[in-house]
Amino acid sequence: MGIIRTLEELAAIGRQRTVSDRSLSLHRDEIDTALLLDTVVADRIAFEQVSLEGPLTVRSCHIEELVIDHIEADALLVTNSRIGRLTVRNASLGCDITITDTSLVSLDLHSCGDVHLQRLRAEQSVRLTALRGSVRVNGSRVAAMALKSQVASGRLGRPRVEINGLHAAEHLSFDDLWLLGLVLHDLDTRELMLKRVRLDVPLRTTDLRCSDTLRVNGLVLPAGDSCIADSDIRGPVDVRDLEAQGDQGAAPARLSFRNSTLARLTAGSRAPSVIGLRGTSVTGALGLPTGRSRYDLDEDSSVGDLELTGQTFRNSDQVLSFLDRAFTEVTAAALETVRAALARRNRNREVDQLYYLTRQREAALLPRFRRYLVQGVVGGFLGWGVRARNPARVLLLGILLTAVCLHLAGPLHGTGQGFMSASAMVKALVLAVALWLNVGTGAPSQLTSPGWTALAVAFTAAGLLFTTLIVGMVIRKLVR
Incomplete structure (x- = not known):
């Protein structure tokens, strides 16, 4: 191995060289030994079309x-x-590049094989283009890093990128890449961009700290659940045109955020895609997905707000239609997210609609007897305390049925009055209203037996219950 400590020693081994002050350029040379540049100080050194028998250090x-x-x-x-x-x-080919414990102003690697950067310090940008091998980055600090395009083809020739312990002051970007795999761990950057990236194995990203923006555009994922876990993204997250790789039977592409914190999330894609939130908190607004993109929200996730521009919820059908457009399925978490967003905007009537629908769907998960009891009595009759028309309908129906029963029983018919007597019908209706609404009109002598008295008390108690519920709901709506 040739050990070089000065420019003069380096110039001496080159047959075609250009020397100027503290600069040296070797070009079109064949050196029959390995070279070690040790403690060399120079303004510029260039190796152009140089062949070595061994490594260059x-x-x-x-x-x-x-x-x-x-x-x-x-x-x-x-x-x-x-x-x-x-x-x-x-x-x-076969010339692996390793840079360790080195300080740079900028680094530009173009059409190189395997690259290993360890404990690198770069004041400006690090650019890797036309990748021909895998890339590993460990424990480095740079102003910005960009990886763009590759020339390797075939599944075995596609590069694999692993980045662990990187601090990028400005941004980290991946553009126009088809990678065997992408593993990101312990990243601290202002902006992370994945643009036109295709992966053969699911994405694995953990401990990502992003102070500004995470942009995903045109990411093609294989089958399986790609995830970004244990991360803190203090800016907006924008996921666009997520796509599943190959023919997966129209299965959607899946990207999940696990145990993470996001400031804001928006998504949209032409192909089916699912953005999963698993134990994740969206502190800001969750944007409505566009195209064929959907959210999958689990019970342990929380959403600060939900965009509802132009959305109205006058009935259950409109609520369910909206949830089908925004989420993969109608769950209690999805309903609660919409309800909280409506409450924040003081859309109280729609809040009550969502509350009623949520409780009815929760009751549907109970055992059969309890399900019928809760859905029928608490939901159907009492309206879960928020829907006044349910107890009003029950009260009106009870009054009408009571009037019919009193009329059919016959005691209210006067002398000479037939079954179709209008006077008898009115008497039955007035008495039914009096019984249910606890209005003291008095009862005919024919209805003073103990049985009729007990029945009247039961009607009065039920009437008080429904009347109190209706009045309370109306007052609540007026106060709000």
Whole structure:
């Protein structure tokens, strides 16, 4: 191995070279040994179309600009150095690039093989384009990082990207990539963007801290549940054009947020897609999904607000239609989310409608006898204390049935009055109203037996119950 400590020593091994002050360019050279640049100080060093018999190592160097273009070597290793601009283009097949414990101003890698960046510090951007191998990043701090496009083809040739412990002050972006897999862990960035990314295995992202925005546009996912877990995104999350990979029998693409906190979430796609919220809190507004996108909300998730622009809920059909457009299924969590959003806007009539529907659906999960009892009596007769028309209908129906029974019983018929006598019908109706509404009109002598008295007390008690409910609901609506 040739150990180089000065520019003069490096110039001495090159047959075609250009030397200017503290700059050196080697081009179209074949070096029959490995090179180690150790403690070299220079303004600019360039390797252009240089072939080495072994690896090229840069150790403990201070170089303002290092350009490596069309190099053929076993590997490229940069360690414990300070470099201004590092550019590597078109490295040979099998030339793995490893950069560790190094400070840079900027890094530009184009059409390179496997890349490993460890404990890297970059004051400006890190760009990796035309990937030909896998990428691993560990414990690094950069201003911005972008990975765009790849030239590898075939399932075995597609790159895999693993990023662990990265702090990107401005943004981290992935654009126009078809990856074998994407694993992100312990990321701290202002903005994360996934644009036109296709994955062969489900996405795995954990411990993501995003201070501004998470944008997902044109992400193609395989079967399975891709997830972003244990994350804190303090800005809006925008998921667009999520798509399932290949022919999965029209199964929707699935992306889930688990045990995370989101400031705001919007979604929309032309293909079927499901955005799952599992133990996740949306502190701001949950935007209405557009296209064929839907939300899947579990019982442990919470939503601060829900966009309801132009939505009205006058009856149960409108509520269920809205929930079918926004969620994968009608659940108690989805109903409570809509109800809370309506309450925040003081749309009290619709809040009562949602409350009634929620309680009726919860009662449907009870055992058969209790289900019939709760849905029929508490819901159907009493209206769950929010729907006044239910007890009003029961009260009116009770009065009419009581009047019919009194008329058919016959004691109210006067002398010479037949069954179709209007006077007898009116008497029966007035007495029924008096019984149910506890109006003291007095009862005919024919109805003073103990049995009739007990029946009158029962009617009066039921009438008081329904009247109190109706009056209470009306007062509640007026006060609100």
